[in-house]
Amino acid sequence: MTDTTGKPLTNAEKQQRYRSKQKKSGKKELRGYLTPEALACYNEIQQKTDWNDSLLLSNAIRLMYAAHKCGQVGLLHTWLTDHKR
Known part of the structure; x- marks a missing residue:
């Protein structure tokens, strides 16, 4: 995966992006x-x-x-x- 500048995303960035997509779809993380x-x-x-x-x-x-x-x-x-x- 790369961002718009072509730089590979770090694991933290991938996780943040995933969580953001989940929140936008109306889901909430519980632990x-x-x-x-x-x-x-x-x-x-x-x-x-x-x-x-x-x-x-x-x-x-x-x-x-x-x-x-x-x-x-x-x-x-x-x-x-x-x-x-």
Whole structure:
């Protein structure tokens, strides 16, 4: 990859360009750390669905939102706690 002057782009410039394109398309980057329990769940879901990190996170947030709208967050939390997940 090169910029308009023909000079090759550095990795930092490529990352900045990529993030800028993602923001323009309406996407937002989220980061965080997973607990060991959440990581086990993540690995299981990833193996069963073959979703990448981005799709897995997007779907997890959408499902959590649906549970919230249906009044099921407490039920889900109880299930996770009971099953040590």
